[in-house]
Amino acid sequence: GSPSSKNDTDKGDTGKLQAQQAATDPNAKGPAAEVAGAKKGGTITIVAQTTPSTLDPTDTYYTDSNEIEKLTFRTPTQYDIRDGQPVLVPDLTDLGTVSADKLTWTFKMTGTFKYEDGTDVKVEDLAYAIKRSFAHDVYPNGPAYQLSYFKDGDKYKGPYADGDNYSGVETQGTDTLIIHLAKPFADLPFYLTFPAFTPIPKAKDTKQDYKNHPLSTGPYMFDQYVPGTSLTLKKNPNWDPNTDPARHQYADAWSFKWGGELVTLQQKVLNSAGDDANSLAYDEVDASLIPQLTGDKANQLVKGESPCLYTFNMDTRKITDINIRKAIAKAYPYDALSKANGNNDYTSEPASTILPPGVPGHTKYTPLPDLAGTGAGDPAGAKKILTDAGKLGFEISWYYDNTKPIPQQISNIRADALTKAGFKVKAIGVATADLRSKVGDYDAPVNTGQAPRGWCSDWPTGSSWLPVLFESKSIAEGQSWGMLQDPALDKKIEDVANLPTDQATGKWAALDQEIMGMYVALPWYYTKMAVVAGTNIGGAVGDATVGMPFFPDMYLKS
């Protein structure tokens, strides 16, 4: 799941989510269908409080940079948004064919493409990008599925350390890319939409400086980039719309500005005075602004789906007694926390399953007791369970961000509720930056609230959820909910994952419910996308794959 770089960490690693369809259109051809009413020209300004830390394609995993890079980088495959639904379409290559043993994928380039400097995109560049993505020490933030799925992925350390000889990827002729896997990976074509797989010519790889001006293949290219502050994009003259089934080039330029006060930014966008009409704020709309979203301003709200779920995780290794976990669930003050967190039906929906509504296979089964994402919590009931289990005074501990009020408040509310239920609570405040490493350290002396606190689909299938979060290996990968180490469960999950996508879909729900019944994570809420756009912004639709507005379709109305 793509965590977002948003700073309010108790919301965890971001995102949002709803009904996604694993739709593919292997035959989509450029140019992309015109957006109705679209006009050309102007500069679109995008503002946000959160700052993407890097725009190196290999290092990109967060939703915001992911969306931004859709404007600049073409990847082997890509999503197009059709009627608000993401559809996987060929981009630089077709959607690939898999060998019978499911361990070799072949992708063929669909035409000839140029970089912004006019040179041709070679298939070797695609291969090089894949190799580069193994330099995980240099690009630690990038997606890491290749490390476990690709052949020798656990051994190869990337071209800088281990040179070009990597057996997991090979090219054939001028247009064929072959990827060898260590184990079946049915969703590989989805995975190849990540910017990490955009072609990078080896000769032009300036390593850690590449992010300052990565070579564009998309409709826009870097004009000026100030890391952490601003980015302007200008038109890429060497982009050919006729080869691109997903992107447009309506605006003349894009200007991204990061930092600033959330509400101030959004208020300005809402006011749309002068230049602000051309801007869009992609942070989720702040609850305090919601009363204004009536009348004309209601139209400025861009709603969409988002692929994420937030939970409160409990470490089953440390809280071994399920009754304690049930007691926590019983006492859990969902409603108070939601209100404190500023949740509302624009931005969220109480969760009761693991798979969010957008993931095919999501089934809204009857929520298990105390796992519906709502309710005031029942301290008395919880205390009873705890007493019965003989664990009154059991210590629950977690980290929270003590530099921001909302996480502090949430921690306090949670602490109060659990204390009332007879637990002993130890809430440990740490600084924002510390928090990331602390909650990511599974050996840290806390038994709840470890990372990831939220999860978003990397692609719309159950296999980007259950196998990632609940298998025993998840612990080593630092992406475990509940720290389950159950070989039987592992096997069940693997079995489903190895099925072809369409067959697997139906089977995820049952597993979902089963895991839920183990009380390993208290589901809290699914996210929705709700951002504000200036009055002059057109074509802003939600990109459900990342829970952001879909930039390639945006234009200025005048």
Added chain:
Amino acid sequence: MEPLIEEAALEPKGASIDAMTAPTGDLKKVETRHKSPTQIALARLRKDRLAMVCLGIFIFFILIAVFAPLLAKLEGQDTTTLHQDLIDEYGFPTISFTSEHWFGIEPRLGRDLFARFVYGARPSLIVAISVTFITAVIGVCMGLLSGFLGGWIDRVISWVIDFVLSLPYLLFAIAAPAVILSVMGDNPTEADVSQVTRSRFIALILVLSFFGWASLARLIRGEVLSLREREFIAAARVLGVPTHKVLFKELLPNLVAPIIIATSLALPTYIVAEAGLTFLGVGLVEPTPSWGLTISNATTYYRADPLYLWLPVLAISILVLALSLLGDSIRDAFDPRTRR
């Protein structure tokens, strides 16, 4: 300065030694009272109605802080109870001022604003007053030593003063609490809420004190440099008065006025600084009720729930205004040249 008493004497020529002692019955005898310059200044201050009003406001806020529990009890609320039943689905309070919640409640959480307001005066005032006190003591001592002893001590202290004044204090203030926390042995892995609150409090006071004493020290040093040249200091030395007595018995009483003035002007600065640092996220932490925290939280609601923001802002502004005016009045009262 004119003498306050006019006592002309008349004696036969020649007996001039006693010329000034015996007053003549002729003159309107101005009543004489024994007043120190401080007393005179205070007397003038008492006559200054504006100053008294400002003092009243300051005392009023102090009383609020002191009697916060009582006031909250009077209202029947506390600072932490969530009244989420009074919050709508978007987090907005459904009530404004009621007899139960005098100032309404917080959005999102529904905590009682009046209780938080009265309790919130405490950290502001405690931080401001203790920092003012600490900086005054350090600043005065450093300034006295530096100005009076001169030589290398003066050079060292002056340099340190320059140094501290050259540091961008807020940058340090932002960076330091984390460090102070760990230095104080509050291993973050162990710290619980109350520990964090306490250490933030101490960190805040330490940081503000560290940066606050220098300007006072510079001021005092300047005063001492000019006082040092005054002949009464030489007079004391001629009489063989030891240095420490010269410093504290002769010099210090003359610095009372600048110290009081500087202090009264520093107090509002620290009130604002506490709020500002909290606003930047490096001040106090939840659930401590503090005006700074409230303001910081409320800024997003400036439009949706204006009173939430403006009540503490108004409180701070009024308090600061009162203190600044009081400072001005004190300055005027201590300055014999001002006659209003």
Added chain:
Amino acid sequence: MSDIDPTTTPSVPQGGNMTEQTVRAPQTVTRAPRTRAEGEEAYLEVTDLHVQFPTADGRVQAVQGLSYSLPLRRTLAIVGESGSGKSVSSMAILGLHDRKSTWISGSIKVGGKEVVGMSEKDLMSYRGADAAMIFQDPQSSLHPFFTIGDQITESYRAHHNVSKRAAKARAVDMLGRVGIPNPSRRVDQYPHEFSGGMRQRAMIAMALVNDPKLLIADEPTTALDVTVQAQILDLIADLQRDFGSAVVFITHDLGVVAEIADDILVMYGGNAVEHGPVEKILGAPLHPYSWGLLESIPAVSGTPGPLHPIPGSPPSLLAMPSGCAFHPRCEFRDRVGGDLCRTLKPELIPRTADQGRTSRCHLKEPDKVFETEVLPRLP
């Protein structure tokens, strides 16, 4: 910061051609007997001047009904104790009191123009041109940030429509006239680069640059040494002769008065107590306060005897004694019958047959009292 400047150090008198002389004579000055331009029309005429400052403690009555007049080419010395209203009254002549915070009544006529109530615009052309002032402390009275030349030319250009260069030439000329060596270099220096005496000279140059007919000098030498004071007094006398102006000279020092003044005005408690020609008043004053002053001064010459100071201290201007302002300190008040001194304020009345000699005292035959009782006590 110090006056390390070769030009401050005056040159050694040329001595090469005077070797036969074993001892050279000092350059001496003897004041010429004063020739008084009699009967001239008064150029400065102060009539019933009152100056009051309303303060929180009450109304400070700094000047209370002062009247005197002064023709051109004459020097009037105003003497009196500190706080007796000398400065306040003379600043009123230049209209220098703040209109808002000062209450002035009476009349001050300078060359026929009424100064009290004069419009700001008229004051502008009057100040500096008709009347100019030299202040006591040249250190604080010169602007520290402007060069001496700047300050003099500014004064000149305020009243003359001339080019900067011409004004500067005039400034150099004036500096030369007041005896500043190397004026063309000095003109570009700042006040702190001048010594005290030179600053005072520069002040005088500034005051005289517009040839004013009335020059007011408010204790111009109090801050200076005797030797430098002597130089400045000579200078003022010389310049007065050259310019033909009327001079009001304020001082504490009766010796200075004796040297420079034609007339004396003795002030006490905001009022004139005695006025007349200098020889008369210093020789045989008629007011007990003047006697007291004379008795207080230790002489440089003669055998030192005991001093007879005036007892007590000056009255508060906020609460003046009733009757004669001086009576609480007056040794002779009992000589006046009927408690008069305590109850009735005496008028400034002409005394004897002497021309224009007035005093303010109830005492009968004060000249006799002076001769028999006071004179023997004088040092």
Added chain:
Amino acid sequence: MTTTTEKSGIKRVEGAPLLELNDVKMHFRAKGEGLLARGTKWVQAVDGVSLSVQPGETLGLVGESGCGKSTTARLITRLLEPTAGEIKYQGVDIAHMSERKLRPYRREIQLIFQDPYSSLNPRHTVGTIVGTALRTHGMVPKGGELKRVQELLEVVGLNPEHYNRYPHEFSGGQRQRIGIARALAARPKIIVADEPVSALDVSIQAQVMNLLENLRKELGIAFVFIAHDLGVVRHFCDRVAVMYLGRMVEEGPRDALYETPQHPYTQALLSAVPDIGVVRGVPPKHRIRLVGDVPSPVDPPSGCRFRTRCWKAEDICATADPALERKPVGDTVVACHFAEPPVESIVAEAV
């Protein structure tokens, strides 16, 4: 000569003058130069002053502003440590004595300041100010302080009931009396009075002069009396010393110095004093007009320091530094190559 040591730690040499200064120098580092100027400059505020005072004697010290009078006063009272030379108090050199050893001596050498406003601590009551010496030196038993201070106040002509008042409640003359009482409290043997009356108005000045005169007569205290007003000095002193630019130029019995001054500078100084006598028919005196200003003590002229303004100056004056010595004629000691009594009486005769 025998040296005795008292209980308090004070040593005395029998037969030595009460106070003796031998070739005392005080050079201050001048501000505002350094690397860029040629070497460090020194203000030669006092440059070789010698004088002596016998018990009960009054020595006047006159000279232009800035000639080093106050510096001399501060040296005598050891507020400053001299750059060179000896300061002997009753035969014991106190020039470089440590502050601790000096303390008992401090009691006996007192200073009265010029400025009655700045020399009294505005935050102390009169009682505290006058009692400082008593407390510091433990001169009175506990509880005796009040009585002693009130006595002192009476001595200087102040109302003893003013014990609890603050200095600002007094007029200039009264304040100066407080300063005098403070000095007297220490029971000094010698008082250095640094222009004690020049800040006062003539009438007040006379009051204070009379007070000092009486004290001197009654208590037998020796005085070093500094003033620039020659009249005042003449009135008060037995002997008078004239200073010019850090040097002593002439010294002698009062009458001799005033009537037959030998040094050109003394002559000029005396002639420059404006005299009220003129109006009483005394013939106007000839005033010697000195050219130019006093040179800077940072860069004093070579040889005789007065030569730049002296009408008698010859080549020798620029090279040889005249010694302070007794000349064949006249009763004063004088430092001039061409010293002689004035040709015509510069000082007007008394009436």
Added chain:
Amino acid sequence: MLLYILRRVISAISVVIVTVVCSFLLFFAAPHDPAGVICGPKCTPERLKDITNSLNLDQPVVEQIGLYFKGIVVGRDYSAGGVTRHCDAPCLGYSYILGVPVTDLLARAVPVTLSIVIGGATIYLCFGVLIGTIAARVRGTTLDKAAVGTSLVIGSVPYFIVALVIALYATFLPKSQYVSFFENPFQWAAGLLAAWLCLGLTNSAQYTRYSRASMIEALGQDFTRTARSKGISERRVVYRHGLRAAMTPVITIFGVDVAYQLVNTIFTERIFQLPGLGTRIINAFNQYDLPVLMGGVIVGATVLVVMNLVVDILYTVLDPRVRLG
């Protein structure tokens, strides 16, 4: 004069050096885990070791400080994960989070902050001094009371509130953004206008009071009386003689004040979304980007010291009396 400047420069340099050492001790020697923080959530032990190595965290503090200074003077290399990152002199470290040398980041941030401070200072010095002077002239009138009263009230509202109000309500102002002065001076000014206004407003209030007091003092001086007695116009007396003298104390206050201005710009930048030093440092703090944080403090201190120096020199230019000493 030259000596004086030399002395000030030496003292300024010493201040900066000590700041560097102090910041270093504060951030690196404090019991923290900067490497772990930089390494992030998916930290591998090798990477951690790399970072520890390249930050020289495994060496004694003195050595680390030495290396840091060496970096400032000659630059240094950081290697991790098979990649060597070069950091040119003056090197203040390398930001792992943003992947650039700290100097690069700060070099972009400092002009922004300076633009804000200098522009704002120009505004409030001009306005504050002007209004203060006028108020001093009409002392005691309603106009004076209004000026003083307004300044007091504005002065007592916390700065960040003023900034917030301007940012939220003064929507008629040009959009706040930073464009380099050399690129487009007009846009530069337009983009910073809101921030300047904010700084200008609050500080004009303060400076009105300072200059009023200072002006009243100057107008009460003897030399003002002298000027009046020359017969020059009142305006000339006030604006030439008075103002010239009144400016010096105001400049002195300004010198001390620059520190507070720099502090205020943190709020300004944050609220007006300007990518200056303050924003940079707050972000760095939130991400525990210690090299940036430290570099920011050092550069901030340097900027301050230099500004103080400039003010001091300005002072000597203004006051001829100081020139010799």
